[in-house]
Structure formats: structure tokens, C-alpha cells
Amino acid sequence: MFCLPVMGKDSFTAIKGYLDSKSAGKQYNSSSSTNAVSAIKSVMIHPEHREKILGKAQFSRPILDKAYISADGHFKIHYTTDGYDAVDSTSTHVHGVPDYVWETAKTAEYSYRILVDTLGFQPPPIDNYEEPEADIYIQNYVGSAYAYTYPEAAILETTNQPYDYTSYMTIDNDYKENGYNSKGLDGLHVTVAHEFFHMVQLGYNWWESNGLTGVSSSNGDAYFLEWCSVWFEERAYPEVNDYWAYLNDFFYRPTASIWANNYWYCLGPFVRFILDKYDPSENEHLLSEIWENIKTKYAFQSLTDVIAESGGNLATLYNDFMRACYYTGSRYDKDFAVSPDAVFFPELMIADINSGVLEDVLQFDVTVKPFASQPFMISFENNQYVGLETESTKKNVFIGSYLIDKPASADIHRNFRTNTDVFVGETRYNDQLMIFLTNSSKDSSYSLNLQVNKTDTLNISSKILSLYANPFSWQQQKPLTIEFQLGHFPNKLSVNIFNLRGQQVYQRLLNANDYILGVNDIRIPPQEIQSKNISSGIYILQIATDKKKIMKKFTVLN
Template identity: 25%
Template sequence: MRKKIISPIIYFSIALFSITINAEEHQYDNAVTYIKCGTPQIMESILLGTAKIAVRPTDIDATAVSSQNHFRVHYNTSGTDAPDLTDDNNNGIPDYVDSSLVYLEYAWDLMINQLGYPPPLSDEGKGGGDEVDVYLKNLSNSYGYAQPDKQLETSTSSYIVIENDFSESIFETHGYDALRVTTAHEFFHTIHFNYLTNWRNIHWWMEQTSTWMEDRAWDDVNDYLAYLHYFFNQFYPLDHNISYDSYMYGATLWVHYLAESFGDDIIKDIWEHLSYYETTDISAFDEVIPIGLSSAFAEFSVWNYFTEDRANTNDFYHDSDLFKESVKTDLSINKSTAMDTLYSKKLTSRYVEILFGEEWGENHALRAHVTPLNGGSFVNSVIFYNNPYDYRIHVVDPEGEDIPFEKYWEKAVLINSNVNTIDNTYRCIFETEIIEYITGIEEEPLYTFSIQGTYPNPFNPATTISFILPESGAVTVHVFNSLGQKVENLFDGHLDAGEKSIIWKPNNLSGGVYLINIKTSMGTKTTKTLYLK
């Protein structure tokens, strides 16, 4: 009987296994009418105790073994599970089954022989031999899945179930193209089960890497492009691990970035590292990625800007000109000075666009500074941009700096990359200013000033704010709370050059972290202080 999807309960249901997802309970807003891969739902249900390992199907009346004896495909010759039985080469095996065997052997050669992954664990003849078993079924609402043979959280053998024709309109890719990417995707899952000693919070990495692998195997199919919408339009952490969510398929861009930047082996190295240390935490990536997780994530955020109509296939994703989606600008600024608060979750990025006027060019600089408010860590990058092939990337000093234009640019984009790996909502204040850029002998700006800090810090009832002015001029001193709201004006007037100090005694304010912002003709500086009450 053909499977159905019923709202609000979504049933991922096949003869071998049944999964129920309550859409009202989970409150997800990107529900789809099919599931690309059922493996995460199966694993999650086993972990939650709502399902047990399914018995392998017995309602099969035909099998065929691949040329290299690595795979055995099980299929029916009648009923709704039967594939198209056309046999153009008259070898007694339907062409769809023949093609499945060819594509599976191709996947084996790529992953085992070329990329060096270990073969799947033996199932000790559960399907009739030592081959990896693949069952063709009328799934209707899923491309396929890999089913583990053991219920414990341990490495295990597994078998594959694949849709028998991919004819339904709900699929993003149809026919033999869908069969190609699904054989690669699900076979890579059988390899994943070699590495898994901890099944928790690993779905995201399994699906991201399998979706990458299917494109690595069949670069011309590009099924993954259909899921980029979920990545570019959902503000989720990179390791978002909801099993029924399509975000993880679009987030395969993270794996594409890693492989294109550091080579295919980086993906296998990460899997081996996670297995060895029995962890699924993305923070463990830091020890494997050559430039570290924080720098890699910031660079990944830059790559994501060069997509869709900003595609640069030479320096960034080689498929980026095929993308129908790109990152969204969170703020757009067309004035010389700006300050605002940014909110973000772990491993997400915010994009602030700064539009330049014609009067700003090689004799100007962008002064940029970002102040974390609640303990977050950020890497901030600036892209100076004219077009996808005329750009410059600069990583901003954590203390802030003046970045010279060097030439005329249409705009700059400040990318605020949240590199924390602990769940939380983090806040920071960014400040930008376009200034004239004058260089000395050592090409250092001549017009700098500094804040010595506040003393005491923490304080109650008052603290002294100390700073140095290299030259006379107008000065404003404001206090902001941790939400970026101005709470007090301490000074607005003219000061002579020299060492200066201002005493601040909070007036009817609650205890907490406050930002002291000092603005002069030479620039703007901010320091933090803690008021105890």
C-alpha cells in the first residue's frame, strides 16, 4: 500500500519501519512533504526507545549481486514495491536494478578505493551473503535510509533501503539521477556506522557529509542545491541536530567548504577523530582543521557571501554560480559612523553592509571595532567589494583597527562570526567609522587616542574613567547598557590634549556590565566596566 503523509502528524512509514513525528509538539516551521533521508529519524527513535531494530524484509522474490560482489540488491517483480521491470539488455535483471548495482559499485570504488574509507562492517550473511544488502521499496516520501543492525550505541553493520522509482512529484530529483545520489548518500551512511560509538547529536554531521559525498560522486546532479534555502533562511547553529529538519542538508556547504579548502581527506580525518575520542561535539573539529575551528568558521562565512549573483567560482565554491540563494544582509549603512547591537547564536554569522559614497577612496580608512557583551567570542572580517572578482578580505583585530581603503570600493561588508560552541544567545556592539587616513613613517595612523580603563573595576558606588587625548577637540562620553541602550551622557564638550579622567557615579541603574563609549575627532573607543549593586 502506498504510504501517506497526514497532518499534523507526519508518518514516515514503510513496511520495515515506522516513525511518527508530531509537528505540533516540535513546532518546526520548515515542514516538508517528504524526508530526504530517514536515517536520522530511525536512529533518534531507537535512542528514545520509541522503536526497535526492524527485522529485515522477507517479502522479496528476487535478488541480484554486483559485478565486484560488494552489493546484493533485493527487489520484487510484482506489487507496489516492484521497480520498472524493463530489461533492455535481456540479462534477466531489470535495468533499474542493474543501474543500482553499477552506481553502488561506483560509490564503493570512490569511497573505499580512492578516498580510503573503511568498508562497512560485515552483517555475517544476514541478507544471504557477505554483500551489503540494498532493498528497493516504494517509500514515496523518502529517497532512502540506512538501517543499523544493532540497537546499542556502537559501531554496527547496516543495510540500505532505497525508493524504487523516484517518480513522485515531491522529490527534488527524479529517476536515475535521484538513484545515483541516493546510492552514494546511503552507502556513506553504512560507512558512518563504522565510526559511531556515540549516536547522540551526530545526525547533522552524518547528513552534511553524506549530502557532500553524493555531490562528490555525482557532481552533475546537484540535488543538494534544493536544500540551500533552509541553510540561508534559517538562523540555526551549524550543528543544528533536529532529525526531521532539512537544514542539515543545506548546511552541507560547511563540508563543501572544508573539502575545497583543505582537501577531501579532512572529512575522513574528522570522522576518525570523533570516533577515537568518542565525541560528537563540533568543538573537537578544532584539533583537526589546520587553521582551527574559529578561523575556519569565519572563513566559511566569507565564502557564503560569494554565492548566487555574487558567485566567484575561482576562489570560493565551484558550484556557487548555480546557487539560487545567498546570505541575507542584517543591516545596511550609508553613513560615515554607525553603532548597533548584534544578536547571534553559536556558530552563526551576521552581515552588516556599509555603502561608500564617491567621496571616500584611497585616502580613507574604515575604523572597525566589535565589543562582546556577555562573554561571547567572535571573529570579525571585512570584505571590501566592487564585484565578485574585485574584492579584498581583512580579518579585524579583536581590539579594533583602522583598515585603509587603498582604492575606491563600492561597499564593505562586516561579517560578525559567532565562534562559540556552547548554546546561548550572544550579544555584541559593533562600531564603524569612515575616516581620513594619514600615515606616518611606519605607516601607523597619527591620530590615535586610548582609554586606560576604569578604576576600580568592578566598582560601587563610583569609578574613574581615564583616557588620553593626543590633541584638543570635541569629546563625548556616553554609557550604554549590555543591550546597547544609551543610559547616561557623562560629557559633551571640548577638551584639551593630555591625560583626562571623568568620574562616573551611576544614577538609579541596576548592577551589571556597562559600556563606556568615548567619541572624539580622532575616533571612537569603548571599554567595559562592571557595576556591583
């Protein structure tokens, strides 16, 4: 922890001294061909650790001689037109304040309408400092940081929320310096949106610590606060794209735990990816549900629980996200990419020890950090059938998937179970195989061996690889998806469901010509199962061909 013995006249003086001393915390501009240092994206210091960092100066707000209340009355903008912190006094409208002040107020109200009125977040707690409005102070950061949100007073009435606070924000007076990736009004817009979400978040809970491996006790859930604020920048001002400048830390080093310090400003796209997995018109409120849970649970647990309640799994979503992150830059494919912006993202970097050209067998031995992923890249010199096997020291902890980038045809995407052999299928000399393995444990690192090999199609086994959702409920309106592997080309194929008494309760006959040697999938619409009046209980799902019957238990909850 960096300690700053500064006794400045107000918190801003102390923060400026802290930033000037903390050069290691500054970001490098990934959109520049030089190593120009970018401003720190956002500064927040937890109140439980603030005095160690800022000294006693923390107890005084900035003093500025002018103020303006926004049109809808939610914000008070503090500013000056004289001295070091002066804003440009140019005024081209009828509101009687400088244009920059007017734009600040307008941006804050726009952010309020989206977060509070549209997405259902609660407004920031009222601080009753002079008046009830949320306070924004305009000062001169000279390119060292975009802004600072200051958690001020603990809210004593909410006894079940130990770390909720009133707050205010300070922003730069022009965003003109070279340290800013987004300058002028673009910089102002994304910064006010970003920091206002922090003010909202502080009314829920900013846990001081969260028990996650490798997280400093002074940071707690800061990683999730920053993910969400970066996501909201893009939600409010999609044309600015300031977040592009911070993506290198993830795409060039994609193997850290998702809460790692250098991912704070990189994983706003992961928040979008999670929301896009559901119908955005209905489930953008998923994020406000997560924040409601954060009132009483750590961010990671809240995120895990709310996604599970929606029929998902956080580790699987992160594995899917990693796979989608392959499609950036020159690899961009709109059908698989994280977002349309991904064409401008850096390309996912694969370490040399995780890549190779398949001649006969490739072996990789890795240790995967808690809730982290390892990507692997396999190239080919010939046409062949390919299989893979994984073995780990801990069973059922890894989530696996692969994609085959096929220049001449549609790409192939599959999930697979680890600690088993998997038939990938035929690959061509110019294909590229990407494998993604995610450690679903938040507590421990685990070792894993991955083997990729040429295979004889005669040795492929028939088995059900995965069945989800399990438990299944037709009320969730999501299909029952079966991924299975066939060791032969079928002449007949059906899906059957039996109860534990051996009675058949469902059957679907399929066109065997639609299914191949290797990995296949079937999706049963929820209304089909509903129409059969299948009650809650444990059932056996069977895939039957003319040569083989493969089965797996699953649970129905209605």
C-alpha cells in the same frame, strides 16, 4: 519527540506511517517557483530512540521475493516485480535483472570504490544476514522520502565505540513522483551514494548525544553525518546537483549554529570548502581522519582537532566560508566563490537590522549564537575613508573579517581582530562592505556591538593585527602570514625576528612602495625561516618603518 504507536508488519510500514505524520519535517523545493513539498532527503533514526518513534515494528526487515548480488560482490539488491513495491521489469542488458536493479548495483559499487578504495574509509560492518553483502531494499516511497538507512545491530566487539552498528538501506523504486527534486536515475545515483556513506559512517560511531547547545538528544551527531553524505553525493555525481534544492535554509537564515537542524542538508558545501582549503590531491583523506577520530570523540571535537593538526582553525574556516558565500547568484565571482556551482546558489540574505547606508556612523547590537556567524552589509552614498570597531562581552571569542565588493576594481578581503579599532580604507560610493563576525564558542551565545564610521586618516594607529600560524612550524610547509595596519605611508619597511635575548635572527627588507596606509599583509615562506636555522622557542616579530616599530610575540615549533 514524535511518538508513533504503529505496529506494522515490518520497519518500512512503520517508517511510512512516521513520514506521513511528520509533514513538518519535509523540505520545500527551493528550485521551484511554487511551494511544492520535496521528499525528505534522508531518514535515519538513532537506535536508542527508535522504538519510541516506530514501535515494535522496527525489528523486521522488508520481505521481497527477488535478489541480485552486485558484480564485485559487495551488495545484495532485494526487489520485486509485482505489487505495490514493484520495479519496472524492463531489462536491456545480459545480466538477467531489471535495468533499475542493475543500475542500483552498479551505483553502489561505484560509491564503494570511491569511499573505500580511493578515500580510505573502512567498509560497512558485515551483518551476516543471509550472506555477508550489504543489503539494499527497493520499495515504494511515493515521493515522501528519498531513502532510509536503518542502523540494525550494535557491534559488541568494538568496546571503545559505543554507537557503531550494522545497517541496511531502503530506496525508492523509481524516483518519478513530484516530491523528488532529482528524478529517475539521477535520483537513484545520488541517493545510493548518500545512503551508502551513512552505512559506512555507522561502522564508526553515531553518538546519541554530543553536548552541543540546542541539539536534541535523539539526533546527536546526525548533522555531521548528513553534511558528509550530501558532500559525497556531489563528489560521486557532480552533474546531478540535488543538494541545490536544500540550500535556502542556510542562505536565507545564515545566523544559526552550524549544527542546527535546518542546516543538516545545507552544509555539504562547507565540507568541500574545508577540503579545498588544503591540496585535494593529498588531503581528501582529511575526512577519513576525522571519522577515525569520531570512533572515540564527538564529531565537532573530531573536526576541530583534525583541522588544528593540519594548521587550521574551525571557527576561522567557518568565517572564511561565510565570506565566500557572499559570491553566489548574481554576485558570483569564480576567484572567491565556494565552488563553480555557486552561480546557481541563492544569494546570502542579510537581515534589515544588519544592514544600512553609512552617512556618519552605523551601530549594530547583536547576539551571536554558539558557533554561528552574523553577516552585515554596508552601502555608501559618497567616497570616504571607513573604520570599524567591535566590542563584546567576551574577549577573544569572535573571529572577524570583511570584504569590499568593488565594481570598478579587484575586491578586497581582510581578517581582523575584534575588540579593537580597524581601518578598513577608502570606499567609493558604489562599493559594498560586508562584515562577518563568528562566535568561536560552542557553548554560549555572546553579545557584540559593531560600529562602522567615517574616519580621518590622521587617527589611524599602526599595529600588527594577526600573525599565523602561531605556533609556527616550517615543517607544515605553510607561510608565516602577518597582517598589519599602518597609520602612515612608509618610506622604509622591514620584517625582523628577534629571540628573547634581543638578538636578531631574521630580516627581510621590503619595497616600501608596495605598502599602503591601512591594512597590509606579508607572507614569509617556510623555507626562509628554515634556512636561518631558527630553533624552537618564543620570538618577537617586528615590522619596522622609518616612523614606527610594531611587535608581536610568536612561537616556533620544529
